[in-house]
Amino acid sequence: xxxxxxxxxxFSYLNSDGTHSQEKSLKDINLEIxxxxxxLLCGPSGCGKTTxxxxxxxxxxxxxxxxxxxxxxxxxxxxxxxxxxxxxIGYLFQNPDSQIVTDTVIQEIAFxxxxxxxxxxxxxxxxxxxxxxxxxxxxxxxxxxELSGGQKQLVNLCSLLVLRPKVLLLDEPMSQLDPxxxxxxxxxxxxxxxxxxxxxxxxxxxxxxxxPFIDKAIFLKDGQIEFxxxxxxxxxxVISDDVFENYLPAVTKIYNGLSNKYNSSPNGPFSNNENPLxxxxxxxxxxxxxRCLNIIHDDLIKINEGRLKNTNSDSDNLxxxxxxxxxxxxxxxxxxxxxxxxxxxxxxxGIYFAYEKNNLILKNIDFKLSKGEFVxxxxxNGVGKSTFLQLLVGILKPIKGKVKYNKNLKIAYVHQNPMxxxxxxxxxxxxxxxxxxxxxxxADEFNKExxxxxxxxxxxxxxxxxxxxxxxxxxxxxxFKELIDFFGIGDLVEKHPYDCSGGEQQKIVILKALLQNTDxxxxxxxxxxxxxxxxxxxxxxxxxxIDNGLTILMTSHDLDxxxxxxxxxxxxxxKDLQIDDDPKVIFAENNFYTTFVNRMVKDYIPExxxxxxxxxxxxx
Amino acid sequence: MELTAIHPGxxxxxxxxxxxxxxxxxxxYFVISFLILILVxxxxxxxxxxxxxxxxxxxxxxxxxxxxxxxxxxTGAHKIYLMQNFFVTYEAIAYGVLMxxxxxxxxxxxxxxxxxxxxxxxxxxxxxxxxxxxxxIVMALRFIPLINSRAIEVQKLNNLKTNGIExxxxxxxxxxxxxxxxxxxxxxxxxxxxDNKLDLEEYDSNIxxxxxxxxSRVLNKIKSSKRFQKIAKEAKVLGKIMxxxxxxxxxxxxxTAKSMKARGYNSNERTSYLSFKFGLADIIFLAIIFITxxxxxxxxxxxxxxxxxxxxxxxxxxxxxxNIYYLAFIVFLxxxxxxxxxxxxxxx
Numbered sequence: 001x002x003x004x005x006x007x008x009x010x011f012s013y014l015n016s017d018g019t020h021s022q023e024k025s026l027k028d029i030n031l032e033i034x035x036x037x038x039x040l041l042c043g044p045s046g047c048g049k050t051t052x053x054x055x056x057x058x059x060x061x062x063x064x065x066x067x068x069x070x071x072x073x074x075x076x077x078x079x080x081x082x083x084x085x086x087x088x089i090g091y092l093f094q095n096p097d098s099q100i101v102t103d104t105v106i107q108e109i110a111f112x113x114x115x116x117x118x119x120x121x122x123x124x125x126x127x128x129x130x131x132x133x134x135x136x137x138x139x140x141x142x143x144x145x146e147l148s149g150g151q152k153q154l155v156n157l158c159s160l161l162v163l164r165p166k167v168l169l170l171d172e173p174m175s176q177l178d179p180x181x182x183x184x185x186x187x188x189x190x191x192x193x194x195x196x197x198x199x200x201x202x203x204x205x206x207x208x209x210x211x212p213f214i215d216k217a218i219f220l221k222d223g224q225i226e227f228x229x230x231x232x233x234x235x236x237x238v239i240s241d242d243v244f245e246n247y248l249p250a251v252t253k254i255y256n257g258l259s260n261k262y263n264s265s266p267n268g269p270f271s272n273n274e275n276p277l278x279x280x281x282x283x284x285x286x287x288x289x290x291r292c293l294n295i296i297h298d299d300l301i302k303i304n305e306g307r308l309k310n311t312n313s314d315s316d317n318l319x320x321x322x323x324x325x326x327x328x329x330x331x332x333x334x335x336x337x338x339x340x341x342x343x344x345x346x347x348x349x350g351i352y353f354a355y356e357k358n359n360l361i362l363k364n365i366d367f368k369l370s371k372g373e374f375v376x377x378x379x380x381n382g383v384g385k386s387t388f389l390q391l392l393v394g395i396l397k398p399i400k401g402k403v404k405y406n407k408n409l410k411i412a413y414v415h416q417n418p419m420x421x422x423x424x425x426x427x428x429x430x431x432x433x434x435x436x437x438x439x440x441x442x443a444d445e446f447n448k449e450x451x452x453x454x455x456x457x458x459x460x461x462x463x464x465x466x467x468x469x470x471x472x473x474x475x476x477x478x479x480f481k482e483l484i485d486f487f488g489i490g491d492l493v494e495k496h497p498y499d500c501s502g503g504e505q506q507k508i509v510i511l512k513a514l515l516q517n518t519d520x521x522x523x524x525x526x527x528x529x530x531x532x533x534x535x536x537x538x539x540x541x542x543x544x545x546i547d548n549g550l551t552i553l554m555t556s557h558d559l560d561x562x563x564x565x566x567x568x569x570x571x572x573x574x575k576d577l578q579i580d581d582d583p584k585v586i587f588a589e590n591n592f593y594t595t596f597v598n599r600m601v602k603d604y605i606p607e608x609x610x611x612x613x614x615x616x617x618x619x620x
Numbered sequence: 621m622e623l624t625a626i627h628p629g630x631x632x633x634x635x636x637x638x639x640x641x642x643x644x645x646x647x648x649y650f651v652i653s654f655l656i657l658i659l660v661x662x663x664x665x666x667x668x669x670x671x672x673x674x675x676x677x678x679x680x681x682x683x684x685x686x687x688x689x690x691x692x693x694x695t696g697a698h699k700i701y702l703m704q705n706f707f708v709t710y711e712a713i714a715y716g717v718l719m720x721x722x723x724x725x726x727x728x729x730x731x732x733x734x735x736x737x738x739x740x741x742x743x744x745x746x747x748x749x750x751x752x753x754x755x756x757i758v759m760a761l762r763f764i765p766l767i768n769s770r771a772i773e774v775q776k777l778n779n780l781k782t783n784g785i786e787x788x789x790x791x792x793x794x795x796x797x798x799x800x801x802x803x804x805x806x807x808x809x810x811x812x813x814x815d816n817k818l819d820l821e822e823y824d825s826n827i828x829x830x831x832x833x834x835x836s837r838v839l840n841k842i843k844s845s846k847r848f849q850k851i852a853k854e855a856k857v858l859g860k861i862m863x864x865x866x867x868x869x870x871x872x873x874x875x876t877a878k879s880m881k882a883r884g885y886n887s888n889e890r891t892s893y894l895s896f897k898f899g900l901a902d903i904i905f906l907a908i909i910f911i912t913x914x915x916x917x918x919x920x921x922x923x924x925x926x927x928x929x930x931x932x933x934x935x936x937x938x939x940x941x942x943n944i945y946y947l948a949f950i951v952f953l954x955x956x957x958x959x960x961x962x963x964x965x966x967x968x
Contacts (some may be wrong), residue, residue, distance in 0.1 A: 095880060144762065
């Protein structure tokens with residue numbers, strides 16, 4: 001018998017006026033999840049992942065109309081008693097901060113146990129057990145404010161596990177974490193699944209590292225299950241689907257490209273009569289991927305030789321001197337102050353910064369940003385990336401050193417958390433506020449009445465209104481309506497900003513920043529929590545803005561995004577800008593801190609960092 | 621103290637009595653010995669940075685009390701003439717000094733209490749009787765720093781919006797005239813220069829001055845004065861910062877509530893993970909408190925430890941309080957000092 005059974009389950013939310021929404025958020029879900037399964041739930045934002053997960057937890061069920069049934073252990077989820085629902089099913093939210101209730105770690109872990117009324121002795125036994133299992137003795141008595149995001153999420157997980165749950169529902173638990181913390185978190189979840197056979201249902205956008213050990217992947221779209229299969233088979237089913245193809249691991253995509261090549265062209269370098277890859281299962285991890293490449297090793301070498309002959313490179317040195325991929329380093333002359341800097345927007349000279357005495361965050365940083373650059377800042381967690389940005393835009397003042405700006409430079413800064421930018425009731429008011437603050441309206445034309453008139457217009461007319469579309473943005477080259485269409489947020493202008501999803505909020509704040517008629521756009525983690533498709537869209541938007549003369553500086557943990565889009569990449573390490581170069585060069589040289597694609601094909605084409613690189617070189 | 625386990629309830633009782641004593645006793649010998657012993661205890665427990673901050677605030681305050689009390693209060697038999705007609709009374713000075721000493725002792729007692737009993741232990745005492753209130757306190761302790769850090773973030777962002785960044789990069793030669801964001805003053809000048817830019821607030825004020833109303837002329841005049849505008853503007857900015865912070869926090873609190881519910885809050889009567897056993901040390905401690913306090917209270921009833929200040933002070937330094945009541949008072953204050961000293965010896 002399956003542990004969780006969905007039987008023709010449908011769900012529609014209540015509207016704000018109390019009527020039932022006609023649109024179903026979940027449609028005819030039929031699903032079986034067995035004991036000890038590790039299930040991955042994928043799909044674009046707003047496809048019903050969270051709705052599906054919350055419907056499994058009695059305490060969190062949203063209001064709305066349900067059809068069909070969900071059975072847990074043979075019992076309808078509605079008929080579970082409070083205590084066993086609270087204990088058996090654990091639910092972890094996205095944001096590590098907002099779900100912490102108390103202020104010390106031990107109290108937080110004890111909190112659920114106190115809730116269910118266990119005697120003190122039993123509570124202490126369970127805490128000691130969980131602390132030993134996770135090795136979090138050091139942080140047990142710490143205040144939660146002192147913990148990193150990854151540690152907080154770990155504490156949240158511990159706080160669920162002390163109840164000894166049979167099922168863990170994880171709702172994008174790693175979307176707010178940096179890659180290293182994500183790996184750590186994931187390895188723990190995997191351990192729980194393997195060693196304690198806890199059933200895990202996890203929704204996540206960046207599935208590369210999860211695919212290798214899942215039992216089942218479920219791909220949701222518009223409230224319906226589009227695909228539901230084990231990891232190997234689902235890759236084959238999904239590979240040609242526009243939407244879900246983005247969720248597959250890079251390894252699988254490369255494999256598939258190579259495999260297709262064998263099938264389509266029996267001649268040429270791939271001259272074998274049969275496809276040697278077809279015997280294998282679809283690879284999911286880098287390890288399996290490398291094994292595949294090894295099988296066709298000779299063929300790949302052949303391609304490589306052909307390629308190198310064309311470019312007249314010395315093939316012997318290829319694997320020895322990685323350094324050759326280095327672009328021209330910034331010469332000493334450029335670093336000196338008397339160099340001609342007409343295009344420099346911002347210049348930082350010898351910046352020192354610390355939040356507390358004797359604890360420097362940044363030390364002697366020199367940095368120059370020129371017009372039209374697309375720069376990304378990478379580095380581990382807590383290394384001072386956000387601090388660097390805030391120093392650059394002038395929110396923080398350096399302890400020593402100077403930041404100089406080009407004349408009349410306008411900077412727009414977008415915080416990690418989009419919510420911090422919203423103060424009005426509707427999105428259109430937010431837009432108007434930014435436009436007004438940018439002085440784009442001429443003073444005699446625009447007054448309070450116009451403002452009220454504009455607000456009275458409904459969404460469509462607001463976007464079309466002449467007043468707004470007459471404004472010229474100097475660095476963007478689009479009108480107001482074009483911008484809205486470009487971001488695809490036309491139907492949001494009448495909503496409250498808090499009602500929009502995370503990805504939508506991100507777009508609104510970036511647009512708000514653009515409307516300030518800015519020269520330099522500074523983005524702190526814009527890719528955080530975005531689904532792959534939104535992330536692709538964002539990349540397109542940013543790239544076309546760059547083409548129109550905007551300058552962008554962003555931080556990111558998403559190495560693929562950086563490698564695909566940025567032209568200059570800074571790596572912050574040990575209080576200093578350690579590397580400042582083309583991202584492709586950086587990742588080609590790195591062995592650990594690099595993209596999945598690069599890790600997979602490093603032995604054959606070390607300079608290939610993105611999927612497009614590989615596709616171009618191997619012609620797949 | 622780490623090497624002795626004392627039940628938080630016992631601590632609570634002990635410190636409560638200490639605070640009461642600090643207010644009751646007015647005999648300088650009692651007060652000064654109290655002060656010395658509590659200072660010894662504090663120095664053994666270690667001076668925290670909070671205490672230093674409090675003292676910075678307290679020293680001017682106590683001086684104020686000592687100076688103001690004689691100036692405002694002229695009762696008392698012993699007059700001290702400072703000028704021809706201007707006098708202060710000896711009693712008022714004594715009262716001011718004793719009052720500020722009592723205040724100092726209370727502050728020190730609370731500071732020492734913070735060192736001895738963590739707030740979790742304190743909550744443990746109350747959680748059985750007042751479970752909801754203690755839960756609210758725990759949540760507030762988490763929420764207040766959180767909302768504070770959020771407000772700081774919002775405010776940072778607001779700084780960026782009000783101080784426009786404008787400076788010249790290529791004018792390296794005349795560095796001094798260069799408007800630089802690092803200089804706070806210059807940045808403010810910038811903000812003032814930008815005052816004439818389009819602003820919603822100004823629309824409001826324009827409109828209010830347009831509809832003519834003779835009664836509100838004065839009001840308008842005040843409104844139009846620059847200073848008022850500046851204050852009004854600052855208040856608006858502050859309001860906006862608060863608004864963003866609160867709505868952001870409320871939004872996040874929704875998840876806190878969900879997470880509490882998901883972890884079974886309210887599904888059963890709450891228990892506590894903390895447990896304290898009532899041990900031998902507690903019994904001895906309680907016995908000392910009980911014996912000494914009953915002797916001291918007996919003395920108090922007879923008038924030992926209290927002096928009359930008004931209308932005429934009845935105290936002279938030659939009456940040494942060499943009696944059992946004073947001794948009991950000293951013994952009452954000693955146990956924690958003894959434990960701290962013994963702990964130091966054990967560590968070595």
